[in-house]
Amino acid sequence: MTTAIHVTGLTKRYGDLVAVDDVSLDVAEGEFVGVLGPNGAGKTTLLEMVEGLRRPDAGGVEVLGEAVWPRNPRLQPRIGVQLQASSFFERLTAREQIRTFASLYGVGQATADEWVERVGLTDKADTRVEDLSGGQAQRLSIACALVHDPELVFLDEPTAALDPQARRNLWDLLSSINDSGRTVVLTTHYMDEAEVLCDRVAVMDHGRILQFDSPAALVRGLDAPARIRVAPGSLTVEQASAIAGVIETRDDADGVVLVTRDPAGVIGVLAAGDHLDGVTVQTGTLEDVFLSLTGREYRA
Amino acid sequence: MNRQSPFWALSIAILRGFLRDRASVFFAVIFPLMFLVLFGGLFSSQDQSKVDMIQVGSVPLIEQLPEGADEAFADTFEVTHSDDLDDAIEQVRKGDADVALEQRGDEIIAHYTQTEQVKAAVTQGTLRAFVDGTNVAVSGSPPKFSLVTEQVEDDSLTTIQFVTPGLLGWAIAMSAAFGAAATLQGWRQSKLLRRLQLAPVGTGTVVAARITVTLAVALMQFALFIGLGAAAFGLQLSGSWWMALPLIIVGTLCFMALGLFAGAVAKTVEGAVNLANFLVLPMAFLSGSFFPLDASPTWLQRFSDILPLKHLNEGMLDVMVRGQGPGAAVVPLLILAAFAMVITLLAAKLFRWETT
Numbered sequence: 001m002t003t004a005i006h007v008t009g010l011t012k013r014y015g016d017l018v019a020v021d022d023v024s025l026d027v028a029e030g031e032f033v034g035v036l037g038p039n040g041a042g043k044t045t046l047l048e049m050v051e052g053l054r055r056p057d058a059g060g061v062e063v064l065g066e067a068v069w070p071r072n073p074r075l076q077p078r079i080g081v082q083l084q085a086s087s088f089f090e091r092l093t094a095r096e097q098i099r100t101f102a103s104l105y106g107v108g109q110a111t112a113d114e115w116v117e118r119v120g121l122t123d124k125a126d127t128r129v130e131d132l133s134g135g136q137a138q139r140l141s142i143a144c145a146l147v148h149d150p151e152l153v154f155l156d157e158p159t160a161a162l163d164p165q166a167r168r169n170l171w172d173l174l175s176s177i178n179d180s181g182r183t184v185v186l187t188t189h190y191m192d193e194a195e196v197l198c199d200r201v202a203v204m205d206h207g208r209i210l211q212f213d214s215p216a217a218l219v220r221g222l223d224a225p226a227r228i229r230v231a232p233g234s235l236t237v238e239q240a241s242a243i244a245g246v247i248e249t250r251d252d253a254d255g256v257v258l259v260t261r262d263p264a265g266v267i268g269v270l271a272a273g274d275h276l277d278g279v280t281v282q283t284g285t286l287e288d289v290f291l292s293l294t295g296r297e298y299r300a
Numbered sequence: 301m302n303r304q305s306p307f308w309a310l311s312i313a314i315l316r317g318f319l320r321d322r323a324s325v326f327f328a329v330i331f332p333l334m335f336l337v338l339f340g341g342l343f344s345s346q347d348q349s350k351v352d353m354i355q356v357g358s359v360p361l362i363e364q365l366p367e368g369a370d371e372a373f374a375d376t377f378e379v380t381h382s383d384d385l386d387d388a389i390e391q392v393r394k395g396d397a398d399v400a401l402e403q404r405g406d407e408i409i410a411h412y413t414q415t416e417q418v419k420a421a422v423t424q425g426t427l428r429a430f431v432d433g434t435n436v437a438v439s440g441s442p443p444k445f446s447l448v449t450e451q452v453e454d455d456s457l458t459t460i461q462f463v464t465p466g467l468l469g470w471a472i473a474m475s476a477a478f479g480a481a482a483t484l485q486g487w488r489q490s491k492l493l494r495r496l497q498l499a500p501v502g503t504g505t506v507v508a509a510r511i512t513v514t515l516a517v518a519l520m521q522f523a524l525f526i527g528l529g530a531a532a533f534g535l536q537l538s539g540s541w542w543m544a545l546p547l548i549i550v551g552t553l554c555f556m557a558l559g560l561f562a563g564a565v566a567k568t569v570e571g572a573v574n575l576a577n578f579l580v581l582p583m584a585f586l587s588g589s590f591f592p593l594d595a596s597p598t599w600l601q602r603f604s605d606i607l608p609l610k611h612l613n614e615g616m617l618d619v620m621v622r623g624q625g626p627g628a629a630v631v632p633l634l635i636l637a638a639f640a641m642v643i644t645l646l647a648a649k650l651f652r653w654e655t656t
Contacts, residue, residue, distance in 0.1 A: 091317045091320040092313055101499070104306045105500060106306075
């Protein structure tokens with residue numbers, strides 16, 4: 001597999017604040033990579049250095065085999081960028097907006113119009129960008145980043161400030177954009193989003209990448225205990241505590257929770273005792289990963 | 301030309317953004333035109349007003365004026381008749397008339413008011429001239445001296461001629477500075493500047509598109525001002541008016557640079573536009589856009605020399621209405637170009653890609 005992004009020892013300081021601290025990572029072509037972290041973790045600064053918008057204080061960036069700094073005209077047609085704010089021309093309609101961006105990349109208007117349809121904005125094609133909803137504006141902004149069919153796309157918090165419904169609607173679009181082998185780098189501060197969309201996730205905090213792996217591997221590596229919940233009344237706390245492999249039990253209005261590192265064994269015992277009514281099993285999440293990496297609760 | 305080239309795509313996008321912004325269009329185009337209508341209408345009626353005279357009883361002197369002199373008299377005075385002297389004087393006192401005239405024997409008595417000083421002076425001077433003229437005629441000897449007056453300006457030089465170039469200069473300065481300030485700040489804030497930096501278009505193309513749109517707007521303002529001035533107020537351009545075009549182009553660049561400076565310094569769109577306003581509006585007053593500077597103190601006239609708008613105004617006055625040759629625009633052009641370069645360098649030095 002060829003490397004789409006090769007980053008070594010990347011560092012950026014603003015006065016005393018180290019926004020990005022000695023970050024190294026590689027992204028393979030065709031990968032969908034997420035950079036996950038709370039606000040202020042340094043995600044945007046990292047992305048902007050990789051895009052070639054900011055000059056790093058130290059370290060190197062190579063994108064698609066090219067240097068990104070200084071401004072590299074060979075690279076620009078090959079990458080697509082969606083910045084955090086909605087970077088639109090004022091008072092243009094959705095269609096005019098995407099046609100303008102298409103022209104900047106030498107792409108025809110027919111292709112631009114296809115993208116209006118692809119991101120589901122046909123109804124809103126003649127609406128000015130100022131009158132689009134947050135979700136519609138993000139769709140348009142993604143379409144503007146993709147209109148020239150780039151090999152590599154950067155999306156900076158495309159779902160920020162969207163309501164949960166609009167966020168989930170956008171996931172379908174996002175997961176489809178690397179179908180054709182395109183490499184995608186996305187920043188987000190939503191755990192569920194990274195888990196659903198990304199092949200690999202870089203967990204970032206205080207300018208450092210703490211871990212970089214697939215969501216499943218991150219959770220596995222965490223070795224977090226599973227939580228098994230049984231319906232209220234089917235099992236007492238005493239009975240639950242007596243089951244081999246149960247580390248901890250809790251009783252609340254929704255039932256009894258058994259914490260265990262051997263969920264298979266415990267469920268076997270529950271099944272034998274006919275206590276499986278309404279049973280749910282919850283394993284570790286990226287939130288647990290974050291907690292164990294940073295020692296604190298995740299704050300989005 | 302290829303409408304889909306990056307340059308045209310950007311130009312069209314910027315132009316659409318401007319034309320769809322009602323506030324911008326109003327302040328760049330409609331607002332200055334309102335001033336043109338106001339000034340053109342207000343001052344053109346003033347110089348036609350005559351002196352209101354009440355003639356009390358019989359005044360043989362003015363009733364027997366020789367041919368020619370009675371015409372001149374009618375040009376200056378609007379005469380009504382009355383037989384009641386006290387009532388006539390009361391009317392003058394109240395300002396309903398400017399002078400009450402009576403004749404007692406060989407004495408002509410003019411009761412006038414000093415509240416309108418110009419008319420008081422005109423009344424005294426004119427009446428004295430008629431009395432002297434009549435005395436000479438009665439003496440029977442021909443007059444030795446004669447006076448011939450000739451206006452130095454073109455006959456068509458009315459208020460509108462003076463007002464149009466100055467107001468046009470102000471309008472161009474305002475829209476060029478506001479446009480540049482608002483675009484720079486707005487694009488910086490929405491990160492569109494960053495986004496364009498990542499697209500395969502050079503900074504030169506972006507700047508060229510913005511300049512092209514501003515120049516197009518300035519030339520449109522020129523056409524509207526000249527069109528409205530000529531159609532409604534009898535504006536007449538003198539021979540080398542076309543030299544106003546290079547003046548407008550260089551002036552636009554100069555005030556765009558001023559707008560970029562405001563946009564580079566300010567942190568918000570409103571701040572940038574307000575700063576541009578703060579720079580342009582006082583400059584318009586001090587550069588003779590609203591009233592001529594001839595009557596102002598010398599120090600003010602010298603101070604106005606360091607304002608680019610003064611040179612734009614003077615240059616346009618010279619070639620558009622004062623009837624001077626194309627060469628009259630050369631010095632203002634050079635001065636404006638120098639201003640444009642200095643301000644651009646200053647703006648470039650202060651320029652930041654982002655507000656942070």
